[in-house]
Amino acid sequence: MTTPVRRHRSPGPMERPLGWARNPLAEFDELINQMGGLLESTVEAAPGAGMAAWTPSADVTETDDAYHVEVELPGVKSKDIDVEVSGQDLVVTGEIKDRERKGVLRRSTRRTGRFEYRVLLPSEVNTEGVKADMxxxxxxxxxxxxxxAKPRHVEITERSGD
Known part of the structure; x- marks a missing residue:
């Protein structure tokens, strides 16, 4: 008596799911970027939507004596940026002007127009000592x-047990 032999076929290229070798997170990021672009183009086309500001990418770090905020603004001139500190609120505003081009613009992913970055710092700050450089x-x-708001080291003294 013979026993049946089971043969396994290796999946061919047509049987693999689409995107098999791709990074799904990269695809998700691309989808989010595309959706954001669609939303922005729809909002910008609406009447009165020119007033909406976009938010640039930024990092906020804290040291013992200060907060450091780094805002990405490639191509922006410092004269087109305004930095204001009021209490614990830091606001960076400005505008990236659309430049004049020759020919027809077929695709653009660069942001233009008004931008605003706003952050509420966690403790009281010295508004007179704020510095900014580009x-x-x-x-x-x-x-x-x-x-x-600065941390203070407290020295511990020892007493005798009398």
């Missing part, structure tokens, strides 16, 4: 903490 398309803002 280098290689990154605006760096240093916001010193107020004296009351």
């Amino acid at each position: 280098s290689e398309g990154v605006l760096t803002i240093t916001v010193p903490k107020a004296e009351v």
